[in-house]
């Protein structure tokens with residue numbers, strides 16, 4: 586399988602007339618403005634570190650509302666990126682934008698530069714939650730934009746948030762369900778963090794908003810990841826990444842951890858392993874070596890499950906490249922079987938998602 590790389594450009598707040606309660610785009614992106622002149626140099630620098638074969642490389646314009654920029658500025662960025670696609674050293678261009686900044690004319694422009702994937706900053710499909718977050722559009726706008734993006738031949742990505750004001754797990758499950766129904770093939774899940782200088786920070790100061798605890802955020806994200814993965818949707822990000830430049834002092838509260846996704850994956854493996862504890866005839870468990878850290882868990886938190894299966898974890902487990910990532914193989918006296926996300930779907934997901 587090819588390894589994916591995205592060469593990211595964060596375009597803070599450019600073109601965005603809104604002020605969502607959680608957003609200070611400049612702080613979240615950690616960048617103070619990018620111009621089309623920066624693109625070629627940056628792409629060349631990234632490409633010099635990426636293997637030339639066995640990879641899928643994309644240039645991504647994130648952070649702002651790309652299609653809200655003037656056509657001239659959009660073209661400036663696209664024209665700077667496109668030669669890399671033409672030369673075949675980059676496989677495609679992707680970008681993120683708001684659902685209410687999509688129309689046929691805007692998509693025609695993106696098509697001219699062979700943009701491959703358009704990610705919508707959906708955040709929630711619950712209109713109450715969208716209103717409370719001051720997003721400035723409703724779920725119907727997401728539906729229209731998603732349909733148009735697919736009709737024009739782009740891949741569709743949805744970005745969603747957990748822990749928004751007034752957002753309950755049911756709102757988030759509903760948002761995930763709609764992403765599947767609307768045809769998203771990839772998603773990003775962002776837990777809300779309180780960023781200094783935002784309206785949410787004032788609410789947090791006044792105790793009108795309480796962010797999710799880390800353990801609750803991990804639990805919600807794990808359930809969503811299980812759902813997306815059994816639905817065939819790729820989760821390309823879970824948690825804010827350190828490369829997005831969220832500086833320590835700017836994050837006032839909330840579930841921000843540089844290894845957030847690893848913690849979520851660890852929890853999923855922990856849940857899958859805990860289901861084996863009652864079986865007394867397990868002879869061995871094989872996992873993909875690339876999953877080693879999450880199989881044993883963040884700070885080895887899954888070891889107790891393995892010790893409950895066998896006194897000698899060393900003799901119980903082995904690495905096997907042929908095992909599908911995100912799963913493991915179990916060998917018993919009677920049979921061998923494959924344990925994947927669907928193994929725990931019943932206990933983790935509400936009936937609306939099953």
Ligand code: SF4
Nearest residue numbers: 601603604605608610
């Ligand atoms: S639409 Fe995006 S860039 Fe604009 S304020 Fe909201 S989150 Fe920030």
